[in-house]
Amino acid sequence: MLFLSDNAASVHPLVWEAMRAADAPDTPYDGDALSAALDERFAELFGRDCAxxxxxxxxxxxxxxxxxxxxxxxxxxxxxxxxIEMDEGGAPGFYLHGAKLLLADGAGAKLSPETIRDVIDPIRDDVHQVQPHAISITQASEYGRAYRPDEVAAIAALAKDRGLGLHMDGARFANAAAFLGLSASEAAGPVDALSFGCIKNGAMSAEAIVLFDPAMADVARYRRKRAGHLQSKGRYLAAQLHAMLNGDLWLANARHANAAAAEIAGACEGRLMHPAEANELFVRCTADEREALRARGFAFYDWGDDAARFVTAWNTRDSDARALAEAIASL
Amino acid sequence: MLFLSDNAASVHPLVWEAMRAADAPDTPYDGDALSAALDERFAELFGRDCAxxxxxxxxxxxxxxxxxxxxxxxxxxxxxxxxIEMDEGGAPGFYLHGAKLLLADGAGAKLSPETIRDVIDPIRDDVHQVQPHAISITQASEYGRAYRPDEVAAIAALAKDRGLGLHMDGARFANAAAFLGLSASEAAGPVDALSFGCIKNGAMSAEAIVLFDPAMADVARYRRKRAGHLQSKGRYLAAQLHAMLNGDLWLANARHANAAAAEIAGACEGRLMHPAEANELFVRCTADEREALRARGFAFYDWGDDAARFVTAWNTRDSDARALAEAIASL
Amino acid sequence: MLFLSDNAASVHPLVWEAMRAADAPDTPYDGDALSAALDERFAELFGRDCAxxxxxxxxxxxxxxxxxxxxxxxxxxxxxxxxIEMDEGGAPGFYLHGAKLLLADGAGAKLSPETIRDVIDPIRDDVHQVQPHAISITQASEYGRAYRPDEVAAIAALAKDRGLGLHMDGARFANAAAFLGLSASEAAGPVDALSFGCIKNGAMSAEAIVLFDPAMADVARYRRKRAGHLQSKGRYLAAQLHAMLNGDLWLANARHANAAAAEIAGACEGRLMHPAEANELFVRCTADEREALRARGFAFYDWGDDAARFVTAWNTRDSDARALAEAIASL
Amino acid sequence: MLFLSDNAASVHPLVWEAMRAADAPDTPYDGDALSAALDERFAELFGRDCAxxxxxxxxxxxxxxxxxxxxxxxxxxxxxxxxIEMDEGGAPGFYLHGAKLLLADGAGAKLSPETIRDVIDPIRDDVHQVQPHAISITQASEYGRAYRPDEVAAIAALAKDRGLGLHMDGARFANAAAFLGLSASEAAGPVDALSFGCIKNGAMSAEAIVLFDPAMADVARYRRKRAGHLQSKGRYLAAQLHAMLNGDLWLANARHANAAAAEIAGACEGRLMHPAEANELFVRCTADEREALRARGFAFYDWGDDAARFVTAWNTRDSDARALAEAIASL
Structure with missing residues (x-):
């Protein structure tokens, strides 16, 4: 019973189906019909123009x-x-040609205008110090916390006031939207760009970069090619994104994962390090307790010395979630 | 009838099958069993250690x-x-942090020790000029020409003599090996690294970076992650590579494409800009002739004003190739 | 008698004097009074705003x-x-983070709209090919040729038409202006940025980056610091630039060097590879002839197998120039 | 009475003299006799080979x-x-092509094996996290603290054990050596590379990069040219370095600055934020007190809201130091 991560879960049958349906040759790279339809498709989802x-x-x-x-x-x-700071092997340093990550605090790995200001206000406006150009927030956060619309709005207002871009890492955006009970547009808020995650949510190998300022897309397209990310059979990636949007599969999958997490969370009273708002649970437990759980067939990661991380996915079986909940309750 | 490129051809059924068979969850990134088996698998193919x-x-x-x-x-x-110079959107400048491509000549887009020396011998050994660190050759070349083993050996000897690395871009390596009737090892020769192409040859989204000095792999692994190319569901890429090696599918597919190209080439006497040694044909023909061919249902790219490029693929139908041959013959 | 290069010539007495006069402490970096006065000083020289x-x-x-x-x-x-292509050790690749130099032709190392178009017109407007963002010309060129105002204007018109920036490498800008008998403004023409060279013309260690769009200066200032080029005792560099402008020392020095070159050129009939328009002479002569010249005490560089390069400087003695002219005439 | 910084102090007369003496033309770049003599000169100083x-x-x-x-x-x-983290405008990100600074703690801006381990031990040995390649320490530290030989040795042992390079930023190396009463070699310890600072200590525009593994120099020379730091009249920089070593001017100047700082420190009982070990003093004082000092003609920087920073230099007048000491004592 796997609760290691959602990042290696199987591919959803509807995604497979869409990929197979894309098998007929079409224009290479992003010249195919499926890729060409993405702007409009996501513009509908978000209710505003995007590339x-x-x-x-x-x-x-x-x-x-x-x-x-x-x-x-x-x-x-x-x-x-x-x-981007902890787990991307220095990719921002590579892609941004040495630009710097300016590290802020905040409970549950969430930023706020206050903690952002704590970082940027002391920066003197001179050439000796690296100046902020953008803010990046994660929805849901690295600890499975969801930003509320007013929280994103407040950060966006600060960004606008300071002339900074605002990016949202949405690796688990669907889980946040599902938890919040909000539309994609509401869950994203007025960000400038969103990494709309699909791979952890049932896709195989496609994320959507959603640029709400279409002018940014010109740069992004050149940079994507330059980074070796413009696949010649791009239609198979576009097909995955379409599959995720069709019938709101992205939301259905996330709701399933969230529900499984919620079931487990119900058994974790007093143990949760962070409120369970998405599909990740950080659960205080001793080494002995973790051993006991593993002995009963549950696979998961330790989180430091005194906790475990459990992640549910679109395909977590209800019975597995129930079993884990019961096992934790019985510790 | 498509002769535009092999780069957007459909995925081979055996590749699909292998991908589906990889659907069960496994360790993410390249920790899965399929990825872990690649070193050994390719070491068998090439008869020497590799990562x-x-x-x-x-x-x-x-x-x-x-x-x-x-x-x-x-x-x-x-x-x-x-x-890497013409069609990769400046990716070498990005990945190599501003290192320079030093451009050499040679018929059919093939280098030789002489043309390489023409470039590197005039470079003064001082800090004002960029010094060569490596040589990159393409097998088969951008004009569909195959390097013979003695040609690669001569370049490798020069590289060794000058302390340069030797890389082979094998986007159509299979077509070269098939044309030459050589083993993978013979067709690669003593290069230090090979980009073993699969996508143009029936795969969906996986190429193999074959590093014959396994020590290089340590750098490559960090750089791959840093470039955002370490997919979490890497097993689906590994599966594609295994499928290509199974039963020498890579060779069978390339032989098919080459045979189709050879059939068409047979009808191009006096028209070929380059000998047909792989699956690309550069055929002199007038605008009127190209229009006539398109009117008969053939899709292909113009090559300048006076020629056309036809590319066959693993799935080019015999009847299509025959039809094109006849159409060209009848011009 | 040194005709090797102007790049290692002694420092002009007036430059020394200005540096000594700057010895009193002032605000570090570019906060000192001399640095602060540069914008206005050069704006006067060029008759338009600049940073x-x-x-x-x-x-x-x-x-x-x-x-x-x-x-x-x-x-x-x-x-x-x-x-920037031949002699800067790959610095453009470093400073521009892997951007590419797109190489054009032209007699005397001078570009023209035609040769620029030969390079940029074939570039497809797609992400697979690096797109031009700027043009860089050298005044005087690497072969000592001066662009006439109409030539610069034509290139500037093309740049504007294509949305490209226009940069002028003016390492020997003074020599070009002196030869042309033009003001700084006329010799620069409508470029966006000029590297106004002083070091080859009597300064020690200061060139002026002249940005005619002051908005560009914001980027340039951050990039200069980031490149480790913001010296804390910047006043000594600013002092050099002021000294060069005072009483048009930049022109006087260049006129002297040009006159010496002209005197030598007068003895080179039939031998000059390029018309002598600045302070560099490329003179056809045999190895024996070069040996003979060296035997008479002249130091200079070979230029390939069949020529020599002679460079005069602000401090070339009239007698040395005369002696060289006579020596060449007597070959 | 200036106590703002040593970074804009006047140039020492002996440095001026050495620069003037270098005025005769010599080989450009670092081909001149003065530059060529640096390796040996510093090898003598440090008692081991270096470039x-x-x-x-x-x-x-x-x-x-x-x-x-x-x-x-x-x-x-x-x-x-x-x-390198706080004040270099992101230069490490630029020069190291996006490599990351891994931030450690330690009183007085000094690292120790423990605080280094706190940073590097949690880094998993996998590609998702940036791995340390080197350690950089500052002698004297950014708070004017000097590393003792056993402290440097302990860090060097850790570096060696982990396969990391060890760099010492010696912008105020002379002040540390003077304070410690140690030779250059003892004050540097077994580091791999040292930035031997001269500019804050009486030079105009030359620091020495001392590479104790001469093999590193090959890379450094190419990188210096590529960064636009290879000045053509390099002899004027080499002359400055020679002047600093002649008769141990570097030590004499530092001793003078340290003595001035020590005199002031003697008046700061209970006020010093950090022990005074070099030529920087961080002195607790109220805004009113700072105003009072400024009213008496002392120039210095605020250090946050509750302190001031005073920096002495090679040319700080004894009377100025005494006056400041008295002024502080009388607060």
């Missing part, structure tokens, strides 16, 4: 989006536990 | 391989019509 | 100026014998 | 030294208040 590019990883999606906002001599404010 | 990484595009494969050989202040000797 | 930054080398000046015009995924059209 | 390159700023010296040790995908451990 959409596929990319094979969240790391590439995040970095390409940021490369439209940040010059090499600038910086990106992000949480000190943000994925 | 193998998958990558989603030939551009990424080429640039990651080169990043193991070339420092930012160095250069790469390549043909002035090489793919 | 001026000092830099310690022509390489840094060229690359910092270009970094205001060229994004990492773009390219710079320059002559294939341009200094 | 020495001049550079015009400490930022360039630090970054060029680090570029010999750190690959673009790696990281540099430094103190979170290190100059």
């Amino acid at each position: 959409v590019l596929w990319a094979a990883t969240g790391t590439a999606a995040n970095c390409l989006a940021l490369s439209c906002m940040v010059q090499p001599h600038g910086g990106v404010v992000c949480h000190r536990e943000a994925h | 193998v990484l998958w990558a989603a595009t030939g551009t990424a494969a080429n640039c990651l391989a080169l990043s193991c050989m070339v420092q930012p202040h160095g250069g790469v000797v390549c043909h002035r019509e090489a793919h | 001026v930054l000092w830099a310690a080398t022509g390489t840094a000046a060229n690359c910092l100026a270009l970094s205001c015009m060229v994004q990492p995924h773009g390219g710079v059209v320059c002559h294939r014998e341009a200094h | 020495v390159l001049w550079a015009a700023t400490g930022t360039a010296a630090n970054c060029l030294a680090l570029s010999c040790m750190v690959q673009p995908h790696g990281g540099v451990v430094c103190h979170r208040e290190a100059h």
